[in-house]
Amino acid sequence: MHITVIGTGYVGLVSAVCFAEMGYEVMGIDICDKKIAQLNNGEVPIYEPGLEDLIKKNKSRLKFTTNIQKGIEFGDIIFSAVGTPPDKDHKADLSAVKAVAKSFGESTNGYKIFVNKSTVPVGTGEICKKIIQNEVDRRGVNAEFDIVSNPEFLREGAAIKDTLNPDRIVVGTESKRAEEFMIKLYRPITRTGSPVVNTNIKTAEMIKYAANSFLATKISFINEIANFCEKTGADVTQVARGIGLDKRIGSRFLHAGIGYGGSCFPKDVRALIQKGKEFSFDFKILQAVVDVNDRQKERIFEKLHSHIPNLEGKTIAVWGLAFKPRTDDMRDAPSIRIVKRMQAEGAKVKAFDPVSMKVAKGSFANVNLVYTKNAMDAAKDADALLVLTEWDEFRTVDLNELNRVMRGNYLFDGRNIFEPEEAISAGFNYVGIGRAVKRVESSSNIKVKINKPAVEEVIRIKK
Ligand SMILES: NC(=O)c1ccc[n+]([C@@H]2O[C@H](COP(=O)([O-])OP(=O)(O)OC[C@H]3O[C@@H](n4cnc5c(N)ncnc54)[C@H](O)[C@@H]3O)[C@@H](O)[C@H]2O)c1
Incomplete structure (x- = not known):
């Protein structure tokens, strides 16, 4: 054949x-x-x-x-x-x-x-x-x-x-x-x-859109739950585990973060909504999925601004540019919007991604972005670090060493790859997505306001 x-x-x-x-x-x-x-x-x-x-x-x-x-x-x-x-x-x-x-x-x-x-x-x-x-x-x-x-x-x-x-x-x-x-x-x-x-042609075509739309719905759902966790003091990673172990729900695509991107979900969900319009059909759930995702991409800025109101002259490290790990695909990657906006607000951005930097140069053609040869180099002398892609090699970094090389101590974990307590113990002012602190170790140089519900409210004084 x-x-x-x-x-x-x-x-x-x-x-x-x-x-x-x-x-x-x-x-x-x-x-x-x-x-x-x-x-x-x-x-x-x-x-x-x-x-x-x-x-x-x-x-x-x-x-x-x-x-x-x-x-x-x-x-x-x-x-x-x-x-x-x-x-x-x-x-x-x-x-x-x-x-x-x-x-x-x-x-x-x-x-x-x-x-x-x-x-x-x-x-x-x-x-x-x-x-x-x-x-x-x-x-x-x-x-x-x-x-x-x-x-x-x-x-x-x-x-x-x-x-x-x-x-x-x-x-x-x-x-x-x-x-x-x-x-x-x-x-x-x-x-x-x-x-x-085996189906007819139209059903097969629909299966693909329905599959991607469902997965995108799961992501927007957990992001919405994460945002509510931040208000209440619950921890979204544990909520996701707690619901994901139910076989009817399943644990995949329940990772709260900075919103979905990539070459498929954003375009396919919107294309299905548009197809619906041709048939005078209103995809109410999918419109909400898109709206929640758009808002989620803004959330990281709200978090950034609530801690660093003025980015002018600040050095921000970015870990991860590809829309997800183990690919160099930059199509509709959340990093594009985030990096460009930080730049426009006067920040100096230093970025590292294990494989997508060559492709990223096309996406950031007119952006004065500094590409570094490894993750630690990006973090060196930075006022804040933003994790935008959950590459495994970022998860295993020595947080004490990371804090030592940085000038500031803000860690914005857009993919929830770190445990808040570990980051706080290493001296970070940790900001995750829908995270709460499980327990607080007392230490002479750690000051934590335990009455506040969300990790964003936890203040850590840099050593
Ligand atoms: N990337 C994914 O993860 C993924 C997963 C499932 C489905 N899809 C779908 O599969 C399709 C392809 O996606 P992709 O990510 O591989 O896209 P891509 O852009 O990586 O590849 C498309 C290729 O088609 C070539 N091409 C365009 N017009 C052509 C023509 N007239 N004749 C010959 N070649 C032509 C382009 O040069 C390009 O190399 C899309 O419909 C996408 O939604 C993608």
Whole structure:
């Protein structure tokens, strides 16, 4: 079986490589000359753990080209994994998907299956079918084809594991022939247990949006609970554990923080709301999810300003720029807005991220940001430290040493990676998200107002 994957970004490249790992001959296509040149030189254009090794391992079964016609002629099955970014009205921009469907219609030369792997709004399969049929009719060729929706659920940072060992594979199609083809294609994965959910095309398209919207809802929910914890003296991390152990709720996506970002949740939740409007449907819950998330991004500034009202001339260290750990993806990363705003308010910002600094330079093109070679260098002589991405290497830092190298003692933990008591004992004025202090050790140089409910109110005098 020959497989073509069009769009070799975070989803397309990982899919292509994993199909090769399953033993298929794979051709990856992209319009970006630079990306294809890099891949043909053995370089990996994105950071994804394990990807480089898997590409090397499957080199003989992987080809990359910008020639889309060649790609469509090559594949028995053509995956479209191009981007579907938001347009100016927050709808999914389908121009790349439509362009790929048109190319498919222009070049298909026998029975082939067109698979939408990109996240596309309900009804896109029908649109692609019409585009392809028009091209096939225009050419007057007898080229049969079927449409499948096979949305992707991988997480950046764990993309290979998620692709080779998915929770489920969703296959939406109206064609028995295509369904059997897809079942055969995924057999190397399904034989070890991953279930296939067979649906019609529209249902498969909806499953993807419903999944992302639900996960975003969990995040906004716990952020709202965190904000209320701050008012009452409860601790959100313990609340999350207490509810997450209930199997009906589950513990994942219950980490309070500075709001969700990234290339999927922000655009997909808004795109579903917009799709609803086309049907005069009002997604009340999802609008609240977006509003809570927008407000959460402001909360970190409220916290910052309540302790350091004037940022002019202050040095602020930032740990983490990527929207989440184990990726270099900067799309819609909360750090972009936060860093730019601190800069605009006159702060000098020093930042460190273990992998995304090269990509970040594009996101901060006109920002005078100082990039450092490690986390401690960023913190050196800083008045305050902001943790914006929960990289593991930040969790294990020596807090006493950290406090020693800093000028000030404010630790704004936007991801709740530290225990308040440990940070306070190390001399920090700790500000987390919805945290409370469990117990207070008495010490001659620690002064704590224990009557105040939230950690933000806990004052620590720097040694
Ligand atoms: N990134 C994720 O974690 C993730 C997870 C699940 C689903 N998705 C969805 O998968 C899709 C792709 O996401 P991504 O993160 O891989 O995007 P990406 O931007 O990393 O990759 C898209 C690729 O498509 C290429 N491209 C654009 N137009 C093209 C065309 N006409 N012909 C050939 N190539 C073209 C781009 O050059 C780019 O390399 C999106 O719909 C996204 O919502 C993403």
